[in-house]
Amino acid sequence: MKAKMTSIKRNLVNSISLVFGIIIFAVYLSIDLSLDSWVDDQFDKSLVNKANYMKSLVKVSGDTLSFDDDMMSEFQDDGDDVHYYQLWFQDTSFKRSQSLSSYPEVQLIKVSLPLNTNQLLDVTLPNGEEGRAFLSYFLPESEQLSSEHEHPVYLALYQSTHSLERMLVFLDIFLVVTFFISIFVMRYLAIRIVDKGLQPLLTMNDKIKQIEIGQNSVAEIPQPASPVEEIEPIRKELNAFIKANQAFLQNEKRLTGDIAHELKTPIAEIMSLSEVYIRYPNDERIGQTYKQDMLKIAQRMKKIVDNLLLLQRTSSSTLQIEQEAIDVYQLVEEVLAELSFKFEDLKQRVNLDIEQPMVFGDAFSLQTILTNLIDNALFYSPESSVVQIRLYEQAGGMSLSVENPVATTLNEKDIQHLVEPMYQADQSRTANDRYGLGLSIVNNLCELNHYQLRVEYLAPEQQIGFIVSGLCEKFIKRDE
Numbered sequence: 001m002k003a004k005m006t007s008i009k010r011n012l013v014n015s016i017s018l019v020f021g022i023i024i025f026a027v028y029l030s031i032d033l034s035l036d037s038w039v040d041d042q043f044d045k046s047l048v049n050k051a052n053y054m055k056s057l058v059k060v061s062g063d064t065l066s067f068d069d070d071m072m073s074e075f076q077d078d079g080d081d082v083h084y085y086q087l088w089f090q091d092t093s094f095k096r097s098q099s100l101s102s103y104p105e106v107q108l109i110k111v112s113l114p115l116n117t118n119q120l121l122d123v124t125l126p127n128g129e130e131g132r133a134f135l136s137y138f139l140p141e142s143e144q145l146s147s148e149h150e151h152p153v154y155l156a157l158y159q160s161t162h163s164l165e166r167m168l169v170f171l172d173i174f175l176v177v178t179f180f181i182s183i184f185v186m187r188y189l190a191i192r193i194v195d196k197g198l199q200p201l202l203t204m205n206d207k208i209k210q211i212e213i214g215q216n217s218v219a220e221i222p223q224p225a226s227p228v229e230e231i232e233p234i235r236k237e238l239n240a241f242i243k244a245n246q247a248f249l250q251n252e253k254r255l256t257g258d259i260a261h262e263l264k265t266p267i268a269e270i271m272s273l274s275e276v277y278i279r280y281p282n283d284e285r286i287g288q289t290y291k292q293d294m295l296k297i298a299q300r301m302k303k304i305v306d307n308l309l310l311l312q313r314t315s316s317s318t319l320q321i322e323q324e325a326i327d328v329y330q331l332v333e334e335v336l337a338e339l340s341f342k343f344e345d346l347k348q349r350v351n352l353d354i355e356q357p358m359v360f361g362d363a364f365s366l367q368t369i370l371t372n373l374i375d376n377a378l379f380y381s382p383e384s385s386v387v388q389i390r391l392y393e394q395a396g397g398m399s400l401s402v403e404n405p406v407a408t409t410l411n412e413k414d415i416q417h418l419v420e421p422m423y424q425a426d427q428s429r430t431a432n433d434r435y436g437l438g439l440s441i442v443n444n445l446c447e448l449n450h451y452q453l454r455v456e457y458l459a460p461e462q463q464i465g466f467i468v469s470g471l472c473e474k475f476i477k478r479d480e
Contacts, residue, residue, distance in 0.1 A: 009194050016190040021183055028179045035171050043132065043164045044120060051118075051134045051157045054085065058140045060151050065140070067095040084108060084126060084158040089151065100126065108156035113137040115152055123158060131160045200228045204235060211242065219246055251420060263304060266297045273297075307437040310368075314444035321362045321448060323472075328366075328391050328400070329357040335370045343378050350374070354391040359398055360472045365445045370402075372438035373466050377404035397472055403465035410464070415457055419443040442466075 059066045067087060086108040087095040093107070100106060103126040113119060116138055123133040134157045143151060204221060211219045220239045223232075273293055277286050313319055332352060340346050359366075377387040381404040388403040419439045446453040446468060456465045 009191075009198060012194045012197075013187065013190050016194070017183070017187045020186050020190075024179065024182050024186065028175050028182075032172065032175050035175075036168055039164060039167055039171070043161070047120070047132055047134050047157065047159050048118070050083075050159070051136055051155060054155060054157065055136070055138055055153075056141060058087070058153050060140050060142050063151075065089050065094055065151055065153065069095075069098075081163050082125060082127060082129065082131075082158075082160040086156050088154040102126075108158060109133060109135065110154055110156060111135060113154075115139065125158055125160055129160045129162060130165070131158050133158050200224065200231050204231060208238070219243075263301065266301050269297050270294065307441070310437075310441055314368075314441050314448065319448055321365065323360050324363060326359055326361055326363055326366060327357050328359055329354050331363070331367055332370060332374075332389060335367065335374055338371065339375055339378065342375070345384070346378065349378060349381075349385065350387050350389060352389050354389075356391065356393060356398065359391075362449060365449050369442050369445055369468060370400075372442050373402040373468075376438055377402050377466075380407065381405050382407045391471075394469070397470050399467055399469040400471060401465050401467040403463065405462050406464050407462075409462065410457055415455055418455060419453070439466075442468075 054067075057068050059068070065087075082099060083097060084099050085095075085097045086093055086100065088110060100108075106126045109121075109123065111119070113135060114137065117136070119135045121133050121135070123131055125131040134155075136155045136157075137152060138155065139152055203224065207221045211221070219242050221235050221242075223235070273286075273290060277283075277290050280286055329352065332354075336346055336350060343349065374387065374389065381387060385405050388401075390401045390403070392399055392401075419442070443453055445451075449470075451468050451470045454467050454469070456467060457463070
């Protein structure tokens with residue numbers, strides 16, 4: 001099942017939109033509630049002001065109350081907000097608004113109120129509209145300062161909330177429209193900001209596409225004119241990865257060529273011998289040595305293949321490492337016995353200096369390491385020279401060193417590439433039985449066993465030493 005692809009840009013834009021959308025929604029909701037409350041308060045204040053003005057128009061003449069309708073011209077209906085009012089004195093209605101003339105049977109609300117108190121409540125107007133009512137039980141102005149309270153008046157004033165509702169609807173629509181416009185503008189800005197923020201990544205991606213890995217050129221992502229703090233570490237790591245892979249690729253090309261060269265020589269010899277033998281089948285000089293020559297060439301090819309297989313095996317983490325007690329002195333003796341057929345004066349040329357013979361480690365790894373190091377030391381050192389094999393204790397564990405003089409002067413490049421597969425300081429490859437694989441195998445085994453391999457070369461004395469450090473005196477469980 002194909003994994004769903006995610007997008008950094010889409011996730012960032014959606015996250016920014018969600019966070020700021022919630023903030024904007026909270027702000028607009030707060031504004032909407034505040035405006036609704038403010039408009040309601042303004043409507044109520046307007047209704048109260050109208051009622052107070054109407055109270056001032058109530059006059060007392062003797063025992064008669066009068067109300068001047070002519071002064072109510074500024075409160076006449078404007079077609080949107082209808083007004084209704086009614087005044088009572090001693091449970092008797094003495095004044096009704098002209099708007100109530102169409103509803104003679106309708107009486108406005110009259111509830112019991114203490115003197116000089118008011119009340120606001122929602123009502124349904126006689127025409128069926130929703131409205132607000134202001135109820136007041138008061139004294140006319142002429143009696144407010146006197147001790148006589150003989151003419152209290154009850155006022156009921158209705159006003160339609162049509163314009164109020166229309167205003168609230170308009171505000172709601174306005175806020176909803178501006179909310180979505182704000183979301184759209186904010187999302188647009190978020191996309192532009194994220195695009196600008198991701199531009200260095202796109203630029204680096206374009207630079208990666210332009211990289212050409214050549215054998216003679218060093219491929220890398222160039223540093224931009226304005227480095228970005230978060231991207232610069234990624235660029236450096238990518239450059240390190242590219243250089244490592246370029247080196248690995250070049251090494252693989254070199255290794256492939258060297259393997260082909262090593263196998264080409266015995267194959268060419270087999271073909272040449274076979275062609276000569278086919279052409280001259282009765283020539284005793286060829287026929288007598290043909291089988292031995294073919295066997296010798298096959299053995300050389302087998303040795304190359306065996307070493308390549310061992311190199312591949314030691315370069316894999318699947319190689320089983322088992323720790324056990326090893327007598328290094330005895331192991332060296334076994335290795336020398338195996339190599340005795342190659343070097344006649346082997347016993348006289350090897351000097352052992354072993355302080356503590358017992359170590360813990362993998363027997364196969366340590367035997368292979370010793371075999372290759374001692375074989376190289378004996379082969380590349382001058383005749384009758386002494387190879388020093390030492391096992392000594394130092395900080396961090398035991399160290400094993402194989403030291404010998406060399407007949408050929410080594411330069412810095414040779415020292416750096418000694419452990420690479422198929423590398424030989426002798427570029428002419430005059431030795432048919434040397435393939436440049438032994439030190440590579442040693443290096444791989446050291447890495448698998450968590451040993452440290454280093455090469456020490458003293459140019460004036462023409463002395464070289466291979467030191468394997470980190471050997472254990474006691475059993476240690478290693479993490480594979």
